[in-house]
Amino acid sequence: MYELVIANKNYSSWSLRPWVLMRALDIPFTERLIPFPGGNSRSTYLPFSPSGRVPALREGEVTVWDSLAIVEYLAERHVGVWPEDGIARAWARSACAEMHSSFTTLRVICTMNCGIRVDLAERPPQLTADIDRLGALWNEGLARFGGPFLAGVEFTAVDAFFAPVVFRCQTYGLTLGGEADRYVSRMLARPALVQWYEAALAETFREEGHEDEARRAGRWTADLRATA
Numbered sequence: 001m002y003e004l005v006i007a008n009k010n011y012s013s014w015s016l017r018p019w020v021l022m023r024a025l026d027i028p029f030t031e032r033l034i035p036f037p038g039g040n041s042r043s044t045y046l047p048f049s050p051s052g053r054v055p056a057l058r059e060g061e062v063t064v065w066d067s068l069a070i071v072e073y074l075a076e077r078h079v080g081v082w083p084e085d086g087i088a089r090a091w092a093r094s095a096c097a098e099m100h101s102s103f104t105t106l107r108v109i110c111t112m113n114c115g116i117r118v119d120l121a122e123r124p125p126q127l128t129a130d131i132d133r134l135g136a137l138w139n140e141g142l143a144r145f146g147g148p149f150l151a152g153v154e155f156t157a158v159d160a161f162f163a164p165v166v167f168r169c170q171t172y173g174l175t176l177g178g179e180a181d182r183y184v185s186r187m188l189a190r191p192a193l194v195q196w197y198e199a200a201l202a203e204t205f206r207e208e209g210h211e212d213e214a215r216r217a218g219r220w221t222a223d224l225r226a227t228a
């Protein structure tokens, strides 16, 4: 049985990726959620992950860290992680790698915080550029492979990789244009995302670093999270 080590569902975008993929594909695992301790969290996660970061997937003697490595590990063991069609698979892998290495401004300004709604204070050109690129990428995948998911009819790793961005669209009211906006609505209704979201809203622990980042982003118009 796999054990997936993750952090707070409200904040941890990297944890969400393998979690939502495994849920969507019905891959059984036990979840070990270790909330961000505040300050330097590396020592908290080091017993579970050599990088001191989560997510980490553990199976017997094997530990796999980093969301992309986890996805590839799962792809060697389960069907459906990547699209069956070779062209869609190449596109999906490229889009995942782009998400992994780019969209820095989006990640920094619009940190994942599932349970709040924010009016962005400003939209610097680099944020607009990231949002435009996102819209172009999603609209390309949806048009080329026919939807309803980014690389075709099935939910695959590329949808899991962009699931944190779907929550960011909801939190910060980002619109991407065209079919991409309908994709956001479809994704938010998927059972695996609904499960994650409900658990995120139910969390009562807060971590000041993440809260500060979200305060810097703009004016909060709602905080839907449970209070202790």
Ligand SMILES: N[C@@H](CCC(=O)N[C@@H](CS)C(=O)NCC(=O)O)C(=O)O
Binding pocket: 007, 011, 012, 013, 014, 015, 040, 041, 042, 045, 052, 053, 054, 055, 065, 066, 067, 068
């Ligand atoms: N590239 C890594 C990033 C992992 C990452 O940064 N995780 C955050 C949680 S969302 C973390 O563990 N932060 C703790 C720290 O950096 O001290 C991945 O894809 O898994």
